[in-house]
Amino acid sequence: MTRRTPLFDLHQKLGARMVDFGGWDMPLQYGSQIAEHHAVRRGSGVFDVSHMCVVDLEGARVRPFLQKLLANDVGKLKTPGKALYGCMLKETGGVIDDLIVYFLDELWFRAVVNAGTRDKDLAWMRQHAAQFEVRLTERTDLAMLAVQGPEARGKAASLLSSAGSAAALGLEPFFGREIDGWFVARTGYTGEDGFEMMLPGTEAERVWQALNSAGVTSCGLGARDTLRLEAGMNLYGSDMDENTHPFESGLGWTVALEPRERAFIGREALEAVRARGSQRKLVGLLLEGRGVLRSHQKVLVPEAAEGEITSGTFSPTLERSIALARVPVAAGSSVKVDIRGKLHDARIVRPPFVRHGKALVS
């Protein structure tokens, strides 16, 4: 039995095609997936991301708990409201999940983890929370709406009180705060400006319809995937998992090896990788000709081992195919991809492919 968000009935009313995503019945698209993609790049779109798991972490030793749990260092979070992206690792250095954590106050942090990994994430967190006397509360009462695009913040703020609107528009990137009873954060997964808003599930339908009335396009998980891939953002389970470490997943920037005395889970394994050098790297690929790159296609690198595409799609903004691929570190700039038995030329580029509506590769 798949789970449903508080917006399920509305998605059906809006004619969405629903799919099973991580055990949740979610909208894939309402009309044209490409039109939804362009709405976010050029105007604004709203996504139901209520399937994601919001966990409040509370206790006097919540900061040291997260300093052990995460490969990134919440010691960097000095100002209340500031968010940090990072990974939870196994002792082997394999990625259990990627997540965002918000520093709300010295006794209270909030984490947002992936829907498909909810059960194992909560079990892992609980296992390590005990010795720090940290209390976990899953916020199943909250719905989460991502409003994204160059016009998103203005349109979302128009739903708030005048003081609330000013507060929301005053948020710096990667900050969140409680506003008019909602938690509003200037974060997202599209490469555009916007908000992710956590609000009582009972209000979600009304808010979604108000956003539609303000000209915000309903967008499904299909557009969310093409947008995040253009933005060069990883998808857990595709681009990294428990068998890959952050250095071969394009996530080295989220690993804080300094200060050296911080003993986070997976540190020893990562230090060993760092010492001998990672054998593989995650890169962006741009298909030179026509066709579509897809996950699991083989990448042939001259004079090196084969690589593999981890996420591939057609980029609506670039009007050509793009991908993330895990390849040997020796890979230069030209590779070939096996698409249904034929070899196609592709070029290694540095993600992101698109940011704030602009193509960064050509």
Add this chain to the structure above:
Amino acid sequence: MSNVPSDLKYTKSHEWLRTLPDGTVEVGITDHAQHALGDLVFVEVPEAGRNLTAGEAFAVVESVKAASDVYSPVTGEVTASNAALASEPEAINSDSYGKGWLMRLRPAAGASPPALLSAAEYEKLIAEEGG
């Protein structure tokens, strides 16, 4: 609800077939199929002169989501293919029975008549598939 024109013939694998006045047949994918695939972004059509056997894959249509083969409903020789789809694959989404045609083919003399579905039979098929 999918559009199923009554003057065309259909296959179980969601191709449509139109017999033209000169005896050749025009082939494409149905409205139901384009809707299931979603936005089309890449189409590979056959060269004129290629000989096809009924049931043989002759084209690839790729949407944002997936790549799918398209099968020839009849045995014969390709007389033309729709080159405009290279730059405008979305024509299959907007006009699958018109501008979205994939190829024209001259049925081989003496080829046994293929098992095709009428519009009513095809409508029943997609209703059973939950379309």
